[in-house]
Amino acid sequence: METNRYYELLLMFDVNQDDAETASTVDKYRSVIESSGGSVDRYEDWGTLKMAYMINKNNKARYILINFESSAKVLDELVNLIKFNDSIIRHIFITQNKKVTEASIMMQSKERVAS
Numbered sequence: 022m023e024t025n026r027y028y029e030l031l032l033m034f035d036v037n038q039d040d041a042e043t044a045s046t047v048d049k050y051r052s053v054i055e056s057s058g059g060s061v062d063r064y065e066d067w068g069t070l071k072m073a074y075m076i077n078k079n080n081k082a083r084y085i086l087i088n089f090e091s092s093a094k095v096l097d098e099l100v101n102l103i104k105f106n107d108s109i110i111r112h113i114f115i116t117q118n119k120k121v122t123e124a125s126i127m128m129q130s131k132e133r134v135a136s
Contacts, residue, residue: 025059025090027117030099033082036069038108046106048087055097059091062122076110086120 029038030050034043051061092124096114103112 023074025092027062027088027090027120028096029115029117030089031113031115032074032085032087032103032109033072033111034085035077035108035110036079036083038083042108043083043085046108047087050087050099053102054089054091054095057091057095057097059089061087061089062120063088063125065125065128067127079110082110084127085124086125086127088117090120095101098136 032047034046047064051064054061063086063117065086067086069081069083071081072079074080086130
């Protein structure tokens with residue numbers, strides 16, 4: 022039996038993509054994780070942010086952070102789905118030692134600005 026591990030996934034979407042398409046893509050990734058017995062522990066939409074350098078003639082991207090628990094098989098499936106999605110301009114998977122559920126630094130700073 023394959024054991025589950027904790028992962029963090031940061032997705033950078035093309036800002037020219039429709040918000041509904043972005044939401045549908047993220048929902049698809051969440052369903053892939055959950056249908057195989059995994060769980061999404063944290064989901065954050067950071068919105069549109071300026072990038073450090075231009076990518077595909079854009080200097081902004083929509084950032085979405087997902088922390089989840091799943092098997093390596095699911096991770097491979099997500100990598101393949103992301104690889105063939107033209108609206109994702111960059112992504113990174115990071116293995117975590119423990120479950121992460123608290124708000125990220127990005128969301129904490131947005132909450133401070135709002136109050």
